[in-house]
Amino acid sequence: MRNVVLLGPPGAGKGTIAVRAAEELNLSHLSTGDVLRDEVARGTELGKKARGFMDRGELVPDEVVLAMVRERVRGREGVLLDGFPRTLAQAEGLAEFLPVHVVVYLAVGKDEVVRRLGSRRVCASCGAVYNLVTQRPRTAGRCDRCGGELRQRPDDAPEVVAHRYEVYERESQPLIEHYARQGVLVSVDAARPPEAVVADVIRVLRS
Numbered sequence: 001m002r003n004v005v006l007l008g009p010p011g012a013g014k015g016t017i018a019v020r021a022a023e024e025l026n027l028s029h030l031s032t033g034d035v036l037r038d039e040v041a042r043g044t045e046l047g048k049k050a051r052g053f054m055d056r057g058e059l060v061p062d063e064v065v066l067a068m069v070r071e072r073v074r075g076r077e078g079v080l081l082d083g084f085p086r087t088l089a090q091a092e093g094l095a096e097f098l099p100v101h102v103v104v105y106l107a108v109g110k111d112e113v114v115r116r117l118g119s120r121r122v123c124a125s126c127g128a129v130y131n132l133v134t135q136r137p138r139t140a141g142r143c144d145r146c147g148g149e150l151r152q153r154p155d156d157a158p159e160v161v162a163h164r165y166e167v168y169e170r171e172s173q174p175l176i177e178h179y180a181r182q183g184v185l186v187s188v189d190a191a192r193p194p195e196a197v198v199a200d201v202i203r204v205l206r207s
């Protein structure tokens with residue numbers, strides 16, 4: 001089975017698309033952001049190391065994230081990586097323990113992602129992602145799946161979003177060229193409704 005990387009700016013819809021594509025294609029979804037938030041919530045050593053970086057919208061150090069991913073993908077195939085790699089060093093480290101067969105770049109502009117993150121809400125219990133404009137819950141403030149409380153992520157505050165975007169441009173955008181040179185990059189227009197984007201991503205991954 002092929003291993004897939006979903007690449008794109010904060011708010012491009014990586015998580016939204018990954019959940020649906022992984023289910024449809026029977027891939028094993030690994031979101032480094034979700035793993036790190038879980039470590040922070042449980043107060044583990046890793047969570048304590050990561051928290052400050054995440055709150056400031058900085059990247060957690062490469063060696064920490066690489067070790068975390070290496071441990072979680074060991075012996076697995078058909079992995080869908082969401083939010084990793086994010087630096088050239090991470091991409092090079094990943095290549096040593098997992099082959100990347102396809103990289104899907106979710107292309108969407110800065111104004112749109114800033115709008116999306118301002119209206120994102122996340123279930124405090126199960127982590128399901130909503131949007132007050134484009135993916136509203138059936139009952140205001142409550143998760144459709146588990147009834148949990150919907151909250152704003154601390155790093156979705158406008159000043160942190162602006163910084164996360166700068167970090168993305170500096171650290172992660174070079175990966176587009178990196179994977180294009182390897183001939184594994186496919187670009188998908190992600191400035192469309194989620195259903196259209198996920199349909200395209202699934203088509204790409206089936207072909």
Ligand code: AP5
Pocket residue numbers: 008009010011012013014015016017032033034036053054055057058059060061065082083084085086090116117119120121129130131132134135155164190191192193194195197
């Ligand atoms: P992470 O959680 O990975 O954050 P991110 O990459 O900034 O991405 P987001 O989760 O904000 O957005 P997304 O693209 O998943 O969009 P979503 O589907 O939610 O990382 C958080 C932090 O952890 C980092 O800042 C860093 O500190 C650390 N970290 C994580 N990985 C790391 C790594 N590899 N190295 C170092 N540090 C790392 O959608 C956003 C909103 O838009 C939602 O409301 C959604 O409903 C809506 N939406 C989605 N798609 C559409 C659409 N097509 N049209 C309209 N609305 C849409």
